[in-house]
Amino acid sequence: xxxxxxxxxxxRLARLALGPDELEIYHAQLGVILEHAAKxxxxxxxxxxxxxxxxxxxxxxxxxEVRPSLDxxxxxxxxxxxxxxxxxxxxxxxGS
Amino acid sequence: xxxxADLSIAAAGEGMANxxxxxGELLEAVLKRASLTEADLHCYLTIDHDGARGSAHESEVRxxxxxxxxxxxxxPIAVKDNFCTRGLQTTCGSxxxxxxxxxxxxxxxARLRRAGAVIVGKTNLDEFAMGSSTENSGFGPSRNPWDRxxxxxxxxxxxxxxxxxxxxxxxxxxxxxxxxxxPASLCGVVGFKPTYGLVSRYGLVAFSSSFDQIGPLAKSVDxxxxxxxxxxxxxxxxxxxxxxxxxxxxxxxARGAKGVRIGLxxxxxxxxxEPAVAEATTKIVEVLGAEGADVVEVSLPTFATALxxxxxxxxxxxxxxxxxxxGVRYGLRxxxxxxxxxxxxxxxxxxxxxxxxxxxxGTYALSAGYYDAFYGQAQRVRSKLIAELAEVFGRVDALVxxxxxxxxxxxxxxxxxPLSMYLTDVCTIPANLSGIPAISIPVxxxxxGLPIGFQVMAPALGExxxxxVAAAVExxxxxxxxxxxAxxxxxRP
Numbered sequence: 001x002x003x004x005x006x007x008x009x010x011x012r013l014a015r016l017a018l019g020p021d022e023l024e025i026y027h028a029q030l031g032v033i034l035e036h037a038a039k040x041x042x043x044x045x046x047x048x049x050x051x052x053x054x055x056x057x058x059x060x061x062x063x064x065e066v067r068p069s070l071d072x073x074x075x076x077x078x079x080x081x082x083x084x085x086x087x088x089x090x091x092x093x094x095g096s
Numbered sequence: 097x098x099x100x101a102d103l104s105i106a107a108a109g110e111g112m113a114n115x116x117x118x119x120g121e122l123l124e125a126v127l128k129r130a131s132l133t134e135a136d137l138h139c140y141l142t143i144d145h146d147g148a149r150g151s152a153h154e155s156e157v158r159x160x161x162x163x164x165x166x167x168x169x170x171x172p173i174a175v176k177d178n179f180c181t182r183g184l185q186t187t188c189g190s191x192x193x194x195x196x197x198x199x200x201x202x203x204x205x206a207r208l209r210r211a212g213a214v215i216v217g218k219t220n221l222d223e224f225a226m227g228s229s230t231e232n233s234g235f236g237p238s239r240n241p242w243d244r245x246x247x248x249x250x251x252x253x254x255x256x257x258x259x260x261x262x263x264x265x266x267x268x269x270x271x272x273x274x275x276x277x278x279p280a281s282l283c284g285v286v287g288f289k290p291t292y293g294l295v296s297r298y299g300l301v302a303f304s305s306s307f308d309q310i311g312p313l314a315k316s317v318d319x320x321x322x323x324x325x326x327x328x329x330x331x332x333x334x335x336x337x338x339x340x341x342x343x344x345x346x347x348x349x350a351r352g353a354k355g356v357r358i359g360l361x362x363x364x365x366x367x368x369x370e371p372a373v374a375e376a377t378t379k380i381v382e383v384l385g386a387e388g389a390d391v392v393e394v395s396l397p398t399f400a401t402a403l404x405x406x407x408x409x410x411x412x413x414x415x416x417x418x419x420x421x422x423g424v425r426y427g428l429r430x431x432x433x434x435x436x437x438x439x440x441x442x443x444x445x446x447x448x449x450x451x452x453x454x455x456x457x458g459t460y461a462l463s464a465g466y467y468d469a470f471y472g473q474a475q476r477v478r479s480k481l482i483a484e485l486a487e488v489f490g491r492v493d494a495l496v497x498x499x500x501x502x503x504x505x506x507x508x509x510x511x512x513x514p515l516s517m518y519l520t521d522v523c524t525i526p527a528n529l530s531g532i533p534a535i536s537i538p539v540x541x542x543x544x545g546l547p548i549g550f551q552v553m554a555p556a557l558g559e560x561x562x563x564x565v566a567a568a569v570e571x572x573x574x575x576x577x578x579x580x581x582a583x584x585x586x587x588r589p
Contacts, residue, residue: 005460014415014459015422016452017440026456032515033457039404040473043480050475051482053306053336054292054531055556060339062332074199080429087424092435 003034100125101262102578105319108265109167112159119155119170122265123148123214126172130216130263133581137248138238139258141177142185143217148172151214158212167322169212174264176255177218178225179310180299181205188301189221189233189251192446193427202299203334204268204310204327211326216264219254223448224418225275225303227251228520231511232450239507240283241579242546246504249279255313256283260579266314266323270300272307273406274500274524277536280313281499281549284538284577286320286570287313289524291556292531293338295324296331304413305336307406307528317537317566321345324559343557348564353572354388356565359492363399364523369501372542377498380539380550383572384496384565394488394495398481402526405481407518408461408474409529414451415458421446453514482530489555494565497523499536499549523551532556535566539573547577 007027011018018026072085081088100122103111111117130143155170164170175181178188180198182205187193201209208215222232230238230253238253240246241261248257252269256279259267269276271289280287288311295310302308312323328342360381365374385391423429423442430445432438447455461470488495500523510517527534533556536549550569554562 007456010456010460010463012440013463014455015419015436015439015443016447016455017437017444018452022444022452026453029453029514030457030460033407033453033518034460034470036515036518037404037408037461037470037474039401040408040477041469043398043401043473043477045473045476045480048476048479048483050472051478052475054478054482054529055338057293057336057338060332060335060337062335070199075425078196078199078426080423080427089424089435090432090438 003031003038005030005034099129099262101129103265104315105167105171105265105322106316108171112170119152119159119214120149122170123152123172126216126263126265129261133241133261133263136239136244137241137257137261138236139219139254139261139263140174140217141187141189141220141235141254144184144215147184148214148216155212155214165210165212168208168326170214171265172214172216173208174216174219174255174258174267175205176221176252176269178221178270178301179205179268180301181215181218184218186218187235188225189223189235190446190448190451191234191428192421196426200299203296203331205299207327213326219252219258219267221254222251223451224301224414225251225270225272226414226450226454228274228278228517229510230254231507232448234448237507240504241581242284243504243544246506246546247282249282249500249504251275252313253279256280256285256287259283259285259313259315261581266312266319268310268323269313271309271311271528272304273410273528274521276311276313277524277534277549277551278500278521280536282504282547284547284579285313285315286317286535286537287311288320288324288535289527289533290324290328291338291533291559293336294328294342296334296337298331298333302417304410305417306413307410317563317570318349320535321349321563343559345559345563348560349567351564352387353384353565353568356389356494357492358384358389358391358565359394359488359495360391361399361495361497362393362395363397364497368519369498370503370542373498373501373503373548376540376548377550380569380573381496384568387568387572392492394492396484396488398477398484399526401477402481402529403518403522405474405477406525406529408470409478411454411458412461412471413458415455415462418451418455450514478529481526485530485532493554493561495553497551499523499551503542503544503546503548527553533559533562535562537566537569537573538575539569540575541577
């Protein structure tokens with residue numbers, strides 16, 4: 001069964017601005033990989049719950065204590081662009 | 097011993113304790129070895145000469161004052177470049193993080209510093225630990241010390257090659273689908289993936305959070321345990337960290353395999369396994385039997401689909417984890433008219449092909465309409481595997497198999513066919529899916545002189561049994577071959 005992949009849609013969801021040639025290559029490769037991965041669909045798993053954590057631990061809470069945070073200037077120093085204590089990004093909304 | 101760089105951690109610790117040499121002399125021997133081998137092998141992305149010399153000096157002072165920290169004090173070790181190190185470049189092998197200097201240490205790194213270890217530098221890896229050869233590194237591949245035309249395995253290939261070459265006495269890696277054990281196998285060193293949760297993931301740049309686990313690569317089983325002990329234990333900063341005390345394995349090292357029930361995994365053999373690997377595995381199973389272990393063949397049918405489940409779950413988790421590389425807080429940024437434009441261009445430019453492929457794969461597997469058929473189903477396969485293992489571990493104490501179906505392959509052999517590269521992880525992935533501990537021990541060489549690894553797996557938190565069997569395997573195999581480093585100036589005993 002060939003697997004249907006809208007690769008341009010997937011790339012957009014993943015915020016990857018790929019060109020048409022790249023999309024074509026990844027489309028073909030994903031098809032091969034997913035065909036192999038689809039083997040999971042042949043495993044009888046009725047009655048089994050999905051496993052998200054191998055040791056089945058419940059959530060590990062820690063005491064809610066005030067502790068020192070990372071230094072703001074040090075963190076902002078790693079940013080591509082920062083000003084007045086903030087990260088700077090291009091406009092997120094049209095017309096802004 | 098002709099060169100301090102060839103010492104085990106245990107022997108080097110003894111040498112410093114009895115004053116035969118200092119931490120500084122040991123470090124200089126390791127740095128000299130690195131200076132001779134790096135052009136060929138490219139184990140490191142960053143060597144921290146100044147930081148390491150400072151740490152070695154502090155270690156000497158502690159020893160002089162009679163207050164050494166423990167078995168790692170003054171030991172030169174290497175750390176994979178996906179561990180955050182405060183102020184020291186951390187790239188994850190990705191151009192998207194070139195030049196990034198984290199403002200904090202990973203918990204494992206902080207514990208190493210407290211233990212007095214000397215961190216030589218940061219080792220090469222497949223980009224974001226995705227790969228099995230280091231060929232996916234954004235800074236060029238590492239090479240195998242046993243044959244520089246071959247890969248060291250991956251993704252912790254730089255760590256494995258550094259230990260094999262003597263440019264570190266021991267190293268740390270991360271193992272998501274075999275990224276410690278497979279390169280250890282291909283480089284002839286010991287590689288150990290602990291039970292999921294025993295080593296904090298805080299500060300390990302996340303790839304697939306429900307699989308990622310930090311562990312050691314070392315010259316011996318004893319050294320691997322020492323490195324594990326230094327970083328194991330609960331950390332409140334990792335919500336998936338195991339809350340109890342780490343199991344104590346050291347008393348088990350000398351107990352031998354007599355009376356231990358061992359299961360040889362039927363599914364990890366046959367087509368695709370090189371004859372030399374199959375023969376070496378059979379030989380070790382025989383000598384374990386001769387020592388008095390009770391060896392039986394066991395079948396775990398879901399092992400056959402573990403790889404498929406892994407290559408859905410791991411990319412799905414990766415696609416979410418790698419969303420943080422968006423050109424805003426750290427790393428690369430390409431200009432864009434809108435924030436979405438900037439992010440798309442930055443990510444397309446900064447991520448290499450394998451990372452891009454896995455993000456696309458994971459995004460697809462999680463997307464509307466396909467979630468149940470792929471991701472949900474894979475998570476149920478994982479439950480089935482865990483149930484099968486629980487049943488089998490009622491009958492046997494440990495499982496054994498090859499660590500990799502083949503010995504080291506040539507550079508470029510699998511880069512054009514992603515699926516063929518994925519298949520190299522077939523022996524190691526079940527332990528990640530189920531969270532159980534597993535270790536690779538070098539046991540033999542093939543007809544080309546390349547090392548072969550043997551894998552031991554134990555139930556979750558079964559490190560005492562794992563190390564008992566691993567130490568027996570190491571002793572029975574008597575593996576003593578070393579790579580002949582072609583580099584001028586490195587004399588081997």
